[in-house]
Amino acid sequence: MEPFEIIIEYWPKLLDGALITLKLTFLCTLAAAIISPCLALFRVNASPIAQAPLRLYISFIRGTPILAQLFLIYYGSGQFRPLLQEWGLWSFFRDPFNCALLTFILNTTAYQTEILRGGIMGVNLGEIEAGKALGMNKMRILQRIVFPHAYRIAWPALGNEIILMMKASALASVVTIFDILGRTRQIFSRTFDFSIYLWAAILYICITAIFVLIWRQAELRLNKHILPSDHLISADDSFQSTTVKRLRDE
Amino acid sequence: MNKLFSKSHIAKMCMVVVMSLPIMVSSAAAEKLRVATEGAYPPFNSINSSGEIVGFDVEIGLELCKRIKAECSIVAQDWDGIIPGLIANKYDFVIASMFITEERKKIVDFTDPYYLAAMTHLVAKDSKIIEFTSESMKGKVIGAQSGTTQSDFIEKSYPDADIRLYPTQDEASLDMASGRLDVMVGDVLPLLDWATKTKDGECCELRGDPITDPAFVGDGVGIALRQEDDELRERLNNAIVEILADGTYKKINDKYFDLNVYTMK
């Protein structure tokens, strides 16, 4: 079959797969976006002993392949079916989508927490003191000063992490989920036409490209008030230098 | 490939650097053949706790090699890539319980069948499913190995079911045992073996009539070769006849099965 014939015949399936990929990526990013700020604050403020479990979790996630994590949760949970059934959790673990989602949430939360921690540590102390001087309470300071600034610093790294997660979601195909790669392998095993892999590659690149454009646009918006002409805010310099430094560390 | 950094590895790496398109020229010595099997399909082919590839397919394959006077090495290859690998010359033939189907015949050639097979449904022992129709399978979770005739069968026969396709049969069985699947479709022999001989398989039993529709089951199970290798195909065909005639086939057969898989009686 010719490359174009194959895409004409199978594009609905590939599109189906793309929706699953996007859904997985979106849901795990969203969940991590809700959990990670709390964890990041804990990581910055809690005593070393109190945060030991959290550090262990982060180290484990960062030190092991996501494929192994996925198998551990998906096939591993099968080994504990009676127990999970007793707790009423089996109906959750029975579904491969849930297992994949849980793995990806656990994974990306660890990374986002570390990224955000870097962001929070980059916030200029003087600004927090200024907040205190104005009589803001702790909540206010977090809400008005720490987090807006931390997210500005962490923004590019967070974008990278979301792209990495989108790519990692292709692994869901090995636990029977029909995401882009799952569909691609299905079509390939039927047609043995290699060009379907190239179409899948194009699809992934398009998703990444569109995401990068949106993310940059959002970054410009976030930084509108501190972009070049404005040298009055002293934080500007520290922001610039931390961003450059972070980019280098990536 | 078990040794740490053999000379050939270093040589290969050098080639990578020098040519940037590293290639390994395959030896064309007539008597050295590479044979692919999957290694995740007991009792036909699987890997044991010593890391060796064993099973009915492997023993038959090695016996056939002996008869055609070839020195064979068995390689494991994942199922999805097993036909592309053959075409790409990663090995010379495939003995991996592959059904001879029209679809596959468009791309590869097959020897005469070396055993007959049928497919079957497998359910949990306490399952209430008694019949298998497109209607009754609606919404049920059905699993099979991807890229197989079984997956073709469920996709065409039960379009409204929740279909799960696994890279290997082992993984499908794992999920059947843990209760993720309502129904599993597979070859009769491996499923029977699993349900009656393994602890994991105790959960389940074969149910319903065997599926023998030639559209899916084809003409039995054969050895796959590249289409241009007519001569090798003929030699293998003769060897199959030979081991059937002199009782070697039966000896291997009886080691694994209670019935004769060549005639399925």
Add this chain to the structure above:
Amino acid sequence: MFELLSFGENGWGDEILDGVAITAQLAIATLPVGLFIGFIVAFAAMSKNKPLRAIGYGYTTLMRGLPEILTLFVVYNGAGLLLNALIKWWSVGAEPIDFSPFIAGVIALAMVFGAFSAEVLRGAFNALDEGQVEAGRAVGMSPKVIFWRIKLPQIWRFALPGLGNLWINMLKDTSLVSIIALNDLMRMTKVAVAFTKQPFTFYLVACLIYWLMSLLSEMILAKMEKNANRGIRRV
């Protein structure tokens, strides 16, 4: 459980250890190839030649946008088919050639490593202090000496943290080759699971081994960074 992990006939300890060896070989073989690609792509991206620059940027963008596992499939299945088709077209009777899963794994992982390391290296080149190069010239060093004595040690220092991260990522990515039937740690674990029906036990063991390798790498990298940063003035 300990019997399952023992060495010898009934245990899976030795098979898993074999897998660890393959994983380590794969990662170690990939590193120089990946760095080589990284340098070439970084030089291309920094060159004054416009098409060359476009190729450099295009390559990094492309590889960073593709899932590693897809790259692996394409290299393993596709490159073989393509090469053979080319060879057939070139001369009909030619011998077919073949990628072993190991070579395919090295190429695919190195292509990914190359794309990411190119970015790190480019950043390191850009961070070089021009003044030091000028100082080198002022004391009469040749461009070659400047490169070896001034540029390279500093690039090394700037790039090391980033390259270290990439090394650990690559080490983890080697698990993907299990899907193309190379007997690495992950695949041997899968085989053990299929045999013993104890997925949690074995995948946990695999995770712990990967974790150990990552922690070990981190320790070594920390030492290397300390070494690379000797003689740097602290503020």
